[in-house]
Amino acid sequence: MTYAEMIDRAYFQALRGMDANTAPNLDDATTIMEALVPTVFQEVALQYAGDPDQQSLLRRTHTISMSNGAGTLPDEVLSQCLNNASVADPADISVGKFQTFVPQYPDFIGPRDNIQIQLNWWTCKGDTDFLFLEANEEYDPSSGFTGDLELTAPSVPAVPATASDPVVVPEEVASDLVEALADSLRREINKKAAA
Amino acid sequence: MGVPYRFIQRALAVRINAITGTTTAQLEAAYTTSPLTSTQVGSPIFSFTPIIDLVMIAEGRFVTAIANSAHPDRSYLRGLTSGVANEAAIPIVTSGGVPVVGVPGNVYDAADRTPCVRRPLSEVITRSRNSGSFFRNETYWYAFNGRTAYHTRTSVIIEVCAYSEAAQRAVLVANGNMLLPDNLEGALVDEGLRQAFRDDEFTLQANQIGQVADKWLEIYRPAAAAAA
Numbered sequence: 001m002t003y004a005e006m007i008d009r010a011y012f013q014a015l016r017g018m019d020a021n022t023a024p025n026l027d028d029a030t031t032i033m034e035a036l037v038p039t040v041f042q043e044v045a046l047q048y049a050g051d052p053d054q055q056s057l058l059r060r061t062h063t064i065s066m067s068n069g070a071g072t073l074p075d076e077v078l079s080q081c082l083n084n085a086s087v088a089d090p091a092d093i094s095v096g097k098f099q100t101f102v103p104q105y106p107d108f109i110g111p112r113d114n115i116q117i118q119l120n121w122w123t124c125k126g127d128t129d130f131l132f133l134e135a136n137e138e139y140d141p142s143s144g145f146t147g148d149l150e151l152t153a154p155s156v157p158a159v160p161a162t163a164s165d166p167v168v169v170p171e172e173v174a175s176d177l178v179e180a181l182a183d184s185l186r187r188e189i190n191k192k193a194a195a
Numbered sequence: 196m197g198v199p200y201r202f203i204q205r206a207l208a209v210r211i212n213a214i215t216g217t218t219t220a221q222l223e224a225a226y227t228t229s230p231l232t233s234t235q236v237g238s239p240i241f242s243f244t245p246i247i248d249l250v251m252i253a254e255g256r257f258v259t260a261i262a263n264s265a266h267p268d269r270s271y272l273r274g275l276t277s278g279v280a281n282e283a284a285i286p287i288v289t290s291g292g293v294p295v296v297g298v299p300g301n302v303y304d305a306a307d308r309t310p311c312v313r314r315p316l317s318e319v320i321t322r323s324r325n326s327g328s329f330f331r332n333e334t335y336w337y338a339f340n341g342r343t344a345y346h347t348r349t350s351v352i353i354e355v356c357a358y359s360e361a362a363q364r365a366v367l368v369a370n371g372n373m374l375l376p377d378n379l380e381g382a383l384v385d386e387g388l389r390q391a392f393r394d395d396e397f398t399l400q401a402n403q404i405g406q407v408a409d410k411w412l413e414i415y416r417p418a419a420a421a422a423a
Contacts, residue, residue, distance in 0.1 A: 003331050004331075004333065007332050027312050027314065027336070030332050030334060031318060031321075031322065034329070034331065034332055159331070160331065161328075161331070162331055163331040163333055
């Protein structure tokens with residue numbers, strides 16, 4: 001489903017049961033719908049995030065460019081769901097095997113015990129700082145892993161760059177996005193009708 | 196379209212006593228001659244060329260009325276501009292160099308000829324400038340602000356009414372057909388007669404026929420009001 005198809009599908013779903021003579025046309029609706037897209041994507045993602053069984057549907061793999069153990073967390077990643085995330089080094093399979101998320105930054109930078117030091121671990125500091133520490137290393141902001149890491153994490157669906165690009169989500173999520181967008185548009189239409 | 200300008204010339208001329216001849220047969224012969232020349236048309240009050248001018252003045256009035264309306268007769272004057280960039284001036288000539296008259300009509304994408312939809316100016320500007328590339332969906336929108344065209348495409352062409360008095364005069368002189376639809380033949384005669392007075396000659400006739408001509412012109416006024 002491309003972005004343009006999503007807009008069209010949501011538009012016609014929103015008009016179900018409405019009088020075609022009073023319903024807004026697509027030209028009236030398209031700007032409203034596009035303005036709603038980021039909010040709707042966020043809402044749907046948070047619904048999924050609230051259900052651990054469904055979080056897997058939001059998983060996407062992001063490549064993060066690391067320098068001295070630090071990189072930038074992609075905007076789409078749901079930071080509240082990092083417990084269900086994992087990292088991998090495309091060049092070193094052992095990173096994916098032995099790794100853990102450290103929720104608290106102070107724990108991440110502190111000295112590691114004999115068990116902890118065998119693990120690759122990672123954390124987030126603030127909104128966007130993604131930090132990674134390889135096994136058998138102690139935290140040192142001036143040195144550390146440099147290269148690409150893959151973070152697989154529940155994420156808000158990305159708004160495609162162009163209208164002809166696909167919305168990259170599983171089909172069952174796609175249906176929910178369309179439905180949620182249609183509901184949002186319908187709310188706007190009803191508000192206008194009531195005014 | 197199918198009616199020669201000559202029919203308007205002669206219908207005008209006969210009503211202002213400008214067909215030569217003193218007998219019925221001479222009048223009929225002059226009236227039905229093709230093409231008409233100063234041998235058949237002209238009087239001491241209105242010679243040959245002023246009657247041609249009357250035809251062109253009448254046609255110009257109806258062209259103006261049609262071009263400022265949304266009436267389907269606009270198709271008789273149809274012209275297309277060259278490609279118009281966003282926030283560029285609406286051209287004053289068509290792609291063929293014919294002067295544009297009246298209000299602009301439909302707008303099409305220059306590349307795929309998809310019709311564009313008229314939208315409020317602020318919406319069109321918001322989408323065309325598209326701060327942060329936020330809007331992704333394709334829209335075929337346009338708005339006019341004075342003589343400036345705003346749209347959401349790379350380039351559009353505008354359907355306009357086009358009219359060249361010089362070109363139509365040449366058609367008339369070459370004994371060609373009128374530009375406007377055939378049913379306006381009588382209207383052009385009436386409008387020409389409205390102008391066909393000189394000093395105190397034909398003033399009453401011009402005044403009376405002018406009221407009839409106004410009825411013809413009113414055909415285009417409701418559509419003009421609807422388009423505004």
